[in-house]
Amino acid sequence: MTPVGNAPGLADRVLGGWLGRIAGNMLGKPVEEGDLWTRERIDRYLRRADALPLTDYLPEPAADHDGPPLRPEWRQCVRGRVHGSCRDDDIDYAILGLDLLETHGFGFSTEQVGDLWLLRLPYLQTFTAERAAYRNLANGLKPPLTATYDNPFQEWIGALIRADIHGWTSPGLPRRAAGLARRDAVLSHTGNGVYGAMWAAALVSAAFTAPTVRHAVDEALAVIPASSRLARTVRRVTSLHGTRLSWEDTLGTVARETAGLGWIHTVPNAAVLTAGLLYGDGDFTRTIALTVRGGLDTDSNGATAGSVAGVMTGAAAIPPQWTEPLRDTVRSAVFGFDGVRISELAERTLRLVGADVP
Structure with missing residues (x-):
């Protein structure tokens, strides 16, 4: 694969990654509760609102809505109510990763990732493996013990959602991107949790x-x-897609094969994400819509799918119903970044492209 350096169009594609990540995250946020919002319940909700095919943010719940409760943030994330992005950890970690590379460069250490968390990220805005690692850091533990001590979430999706910045700053260099993501991920994860970050x-x-x-x-x-297991599951999805099995049947098959792992585990979520990408086939709207309709960790999967699709299409080709309501503005819990412009984040990311990894 040929690195793209500062080729024409790179700025548009980096911006596309940021916009796509934020839009996909917002799309999935209201139904982010995978043990309640199953694929069938999400589609039932959309059918009742006459919103299939899904081509915009989720509609508001009907007055007689009798399904599971939506996330408390839903009023900031449904169509007609989006005025800038709402705060979410899927975006916070992308911002924190940018700050990491700006502060320490591509030679950053895992210890420096932890130091930045303690400095920039509020403890109560961390979850699962990240919260366990944060607690371990505050108690004086060092990596890799921060990932393994009293942490039952080591293979969950948290490290995967932190990985996009390493792809955006290493365009066309997937092995370099994976190496950077691994150095970040081992602060809080092991096994398939780390592989998920490298893969993303x-x-x-x-x-x-x-x-x-x-x-x-x-x-x-x-x-x-x-x-x-992550690689085997992703290959399974690609194989089923290659047989022209339907999206629904592919997800049903893989869901049975990954049953018991839980809705925040990296492996079943990577299956949903892979299916959304393959069956979306490069179309931005179809990609994030299928990914979110796939259920499980809907906002995280929608964010990563949107990032990949946004990079492939570029910002200019993302349909305006996804980008215009964002108003080029991000809400963030990362200290010093609340209210930052999306375009500024993309410009700062672009400035890092081409820097050498020690």
């Missing part, structure tokens, strides 16, 4: 130069152990 970073990186979504997925698979 490589997937975003590959999206800059891959001729098709399938090529990007294959490039990303090459950076993680082929025998890992």
Whole structure:
């Protein structure tokens, strides 16, 4: 794969990654409760609102809504009510990753990732493995013990959602992106949790130069152990897609095969994400819509799918119903970044492209 350097159009694609991540996150936020908002319940909600096919943010719940409760933030995330992005950890970590690279460069250490968390990120805005690692850091533990001590969430999706910045700053260099993501991920994760971060970073990186979504997925698979459960599950989705099985049947098959892992585990979420990308086939709206309709950790999966699709299409090609309501503004819990412009984040990201990794 050929690195793209500062090729024409790179700025538009980096901005596309940021916009896509934020829009996909916002789309999935109201139904982010995978044990309640199953794929069937999400589609029932959309059918009742006459919102299938899904081509915009989720509609408001009907007055007689009798399904599971939406997330408390839903009023800031449904169509007609989006006025800038609402705060979410999926975006906070992308911002924190940018601050990490600006502060310490590509030679950052895992210890420096932890130091930045303590400095910039409020404890109560961390969850699962990140909260366990944060607590361990505050108690004086050092990596890799921060990931393993009293942490039952080591293979959950948290490290994967932190990985996009390493793909955006290593366009067309998936192995480099994966190496950076691994150094970040081992602060809080092990095993498939770390592989998920490496895979996601490589997937975003590959999206800059891959001729098709399938090529990007294959490039990303090459950076993680082929025998890992994550790699086997992603290959399973690509195989089922290759047989022309329907999106619904593919997800049903893989859901049965990953049953018991839980709705925040990296492996089943990577399956939903892979299916959304492959069946979305490069179309931004279809990609994030299918990914969110796939259920589980809907806002995290929507964010990563939107990032990949946004990089592939570029910002200018993302339909305006997704980007205009964002008003080029991000809400963030990361100290010093609340209210920052999306365009500024993209410009700062672009300035890091081409820097050497020690």
